[in-house]
Amino acid sequence: xxxxxxxxxxxxxxxxxxxxxxxxxxxxxxxxxxxxxxxxxxxxxxxxxxxxxxxxxxxxxxxxxxxxxxxxxxxxxxxxxxxxxxxxxxxxxxxxxxxxxxxxxxxxxxxxxxxxxxxxxxxxxxxxxxxxxxxxxxxxxxxxxxxxxxxxxxxxxxxxxxxxxxxxxxxxxxxxxxxxxxxxxxxxxxxxxxxxxxxxxxxxxxxxxxxxxxxxxxxxxxxxxxxxxxxxxxxxxxxxxxxxxxxxxxxxxxxxxxxxxxxxxxxxxxxxxxxxxxxxxxxxxxxxxxxxxxxxxxxxxxxxxxxxxxxxxxxxxxxxxxxxxxxxxxxxxxxxxxxxxxxxxxxxxxxxxxxxxxxxxxxxxxxxxxxxxxxxxxxxxxxxxxxxxxxxxxxxxxxxxxxxxxxxxx
Numbered sequence: 005x006x007x008x009x010x011x012x013x014x015x016x017x018x019x020x021x022x023x024x025x026x027x028x029x030x031x032x033x034x035x036x037x038x039x040x041x042x043x044x045x046x047x048x049x050x051x052x053x054x055x056x057x058x059x060x061x062x063x064x065x066x067x068x069x070x071x072x073x074x075x076x077x078x079x080x081x082x083x084x085x086x087x088x089x090x091x092x093x094x095x096x097x098x099x100x101x102x103x104x105x106x107x108x109x110x111x112x113x114x115x116x117x118x119x120x121x122x123x124x125x126x127x128x129x130x131x132x133x134x135x136x137x138x139x140x141x142x143x144x145x146x147x148x149x150x151x152x153x154x155x156x157x158x159x160x161x162x163x164x165x166x167x168x169x170x171x172x173x174x175x176x177x178x179x180x181x182x183x184x185x186x187x188x189x190x191x192x193x194x195x196x197x198x199x200x201x202x203x204x205x206x207x208x209x210x211x212x213x214x215x216x217x218x219x220x221x222x223x224x225x226x227x228x229x230x231x232x233x234x235x236x237x238x239x240x241x242x243x244x245x246x247x248x249x250x251x252x253x254x255x256x257x258x259x260x261x262x263x264x265x266x267x268x269x270x271x272x273x274x275x276x277x278x279x280x281x282x283x284x285x286x287x288x289x290x291x292x293x294x295x296x297x298x299x300x301x302x303x304x305x306x307x308x309x310x311x312x313x314x315x316x317x318x319x320x321x322x323x324x325x326x327x328x329x330x331x332x333x334x335x336x337x338x339x340x341x342x343x344x345x346x347x348x349x350x351x352x353x354x355x356x357x358x359x360x361x362x363x364x365x366x367x368x369x370x371x372x373x374x375x376x377x378x379x380x381x382x383x384x385x386x387x388x389x390x391x392x393x394x395x396x397x398x399x400x401x402x403x404x405x406x407x408x409x410x411x412x413x414x
Contacts, residue, residue, distance in 0.1 A: 033393035034392070035393055036392060037317070037392060043337050043346040045390040045393045046373060047403045048402070049385075049386045053386070061106060062082070062105075062382055062384075065376035067151075074113075075114075076112045079140040080382070081137060086105070107124060108123035109123035109148065112384075122163070131161055132159060132176035134161075135156055138151050138195055138211075141199050144199065145223075146164075151194030158179045158191050159174030162225070173225040179214075192211060192214030193212035194208055195264050196267045204221065204223060206222045207268040209279070211266075215240070215262075217232075217289075229292070229293060232260055233287060234295045235294055242259065249283050250306060262283035263281070264282065266279040266312055269316075272320070274291050276290070277325065279311040279313060282309045283309065302331075308331045310329045312362065313327075313363065314328075314365070322340060324346075330359070330377075333352040334359065336348045348398070348400065350362065350401070357401075359375070361377050361379045361380075362377055363376050364376040372389050
């Protein structure tokens with residue numbers, strides 16, 4: 005019986021791998037972008053990325069960006085307090101042959117091969133590595149920017165892709181006296197940076213302590229402008245009087261960003277989509293901070309909120325917006341023109357295609373989606389783009405190759 009079971013498992017794995025490596029679009033997924041009743045379709049690649057070398061482990065993955073070569077860059081927290089000393093990183097505690105934290109910045113190609121790695125505290129003191137790194141962006145020159153949301157993190161860092169330090173914007177520890185959303189020198193626990201190629205600007209979600217969006221010159225790091233909720237000047241005094249908003253109370257959304265301000269993602273057509281995670285909303289602005297609209301997603305979500313990160317489909321019109329929801333453990337596929345949720349995928353779980361706190365999201369030029377997970381999730385996943393096809397369910401569940409698992413139907 006045991007031999008028969010092992011044989012069946014082996015056949016299933018071979019079939020799964022075959023389904024993931026053929027590269028053929030599924031039948032019927034030949035619709036057009038934006039076509040009514042259609043949406044992008046995906047399946048998870050359960051064997052991506054490839055195993056890491058040197059017995060490396062990754063901690064909470066809290067930043068992700070895809071560069072012009074379709075290389076996938078991630079930043080994770082590799083400090084020892086992110087791991088169980090004896091049971092996970094036995095090399096460090098000298099109790100076993102495995103394992104140890106990998107460098108915080110990792111670069112992969114589309115096949116999941118590790119290409120390069122770097123990062124961590126400066127050995128010469130030329131920069132202040134964040135106490136809790138958070139968010140990663142790639143500018144027009146291909147340089148890497150990293151933020152941080154730890155207690156003393158009020159700065160961002162820029163590195164060349166080989167790990168050479170280039171500059172630090174902001175002073176570590178500048179928020180020791182509390183938030184200052186009007187500061188034009190330093191930040192307040194940055195959640196994410198995003199590049200806007202056309203204007204050579206970085207949009208900074210600032211963030212966990214401050215409650216604003218900051219725009220930097222991507223070459224010089226100069227502060228150019230900033231704004232708060234609804235495009236107004238952020239008001240920290242008013243924020244200090246606010247309580248946690250909930251749609252269940254039937255009150256209007258908060259006048260300041262509830263926070264954390266978790267993403268500020270510019271689109272090709274000159275809009276900026278801002279994740280106000282604690283208020284379960286995305287606010288949309290013009291590049292100069294002029295307010296356009298706000299949309300709520302899963303508005304009854306409490307705790308950490310529903311709006312964690314945003315990416316766009318790679319077509320010229322960026323027809324679809326992908327929204328990561330780490331509290332509800334799913335990704336929404338949204339028609340950007342109307343901000344209507346067409347469908348979602350994922351659910352809570354450890355298996356491929358499921359999530360534990362999906363945190364960051366981006367796409368490559370082929371339309372594939374990449375996601376990271378924080379906390380115990382601590383992983384990177386790839387969802388292979390199959391084409392545009394009929395929407396199968398409002399909630400698709402785990403996108404396993406060749407089938408859809410809806411919640412409660414597994």
